[in-house]
Amino acid sequence: MGVDLSFLVRSLAEQATPEPGTDLLRLPTERELVASLDISRGTLREQLSMLEMLGFLTRTQGRGSYLGVPDSSFIQLYFDLSSELGQLGGGQFRSAREMLEISMTEAAARLATADDVDVLRGLVDEMVRASAAGEDERALEADLDFHRHLCTVVNNPIFTLLHDGLSHVLRDEVVDRRRIAVEREPLRPGENRVIDTVHYGIVDAVENRDGEGARSAMRHHFEVWSSLTGEA
Known part of the structure; x- marks a missing residue:
């Protein structure tokens, strides 16, 4: 019979010792774990392999096994599999993503420093310059970096985990939506694309520490994108 993973992680954490200079917990030997958990060696190895696959466990040859919190690849895998299985669309x-970013931007308006505002404004400037030069890939990366930096400003690991997971699973769609928006908004000399300049309103609200204004600006950002790509 298998062991409940949440119970196993809790039991392992209670027996593990902190690894100096890291956020990892070093586990006792396999023999010690079999005895303390009162399970078979085969069951233990099966469950440890599952934890390793999920990113909660790392093994180092000659040094042992370590328990830790997985990076965003954990939720990226979950979203990928859920999408492939048709459970999430x-x-x-x-x-x-829209609900997360609207809330995240409101929080950023409270937490952003002057340096953060400079970074955000610089990324919008980069979008505008890249689009004007016909470098759509560079404009896309600046766009993604803009939203990633908003997440960095908020500095909430839960937001970061969700943002990374959603950005991963939606990346191909975002690339396609920008391509459609670019095709539907050809640039004339001296003009800028609204899909880029709409971000300035977000930066202004964050700089003014206007939480409600930041929410409205981010909501408007999504509305602009939807209108250009034909999505409801």
Whole structure:
């Protein structure tokens, strides 16, 4: 019979010792774990392999096994598998991203420093310059970096985990949506694309520490994108 993973992690954490200079917990030997958990060696190895696959466990040859919190690849895998199995769809991912980013931007308006505002404004400037030069890939990366930096400003590991997971599963769609928006908004000399300049309103609200204004600006950002790509 298998062991409940949450119970196993809790039991392992209670027996593990902190590894100096890291956030990892070093586990006792396999023999000690079999005795303390009162399970078979085969069951233990099976469950440890599962934890390793999920990113909660790392093994180092000659040094032992370590328990730790997985990086964003954990939730990226979950979203990928859920999408492939048809349990979650694009509309749900998009809706979750919009709700997350609207709330995140409101928080950023309270927490951003002057340096953060400079970084955000610089990234919008980079979008505008890249689009004007016809470098759509560079504009896309500046756009992604802009939203990633908002997440960095908030500095909440839960937001970061969700943001990284949603950005991963939606990346191909974001690339396609920008391509469609670029095709539908050809640049004339001296003009800038609204899909880029709409970000300035977000920066202004964050700089003014206007939480409600930041929410409205981010909501408007998504509305602009939807209008250009033909999505409801």
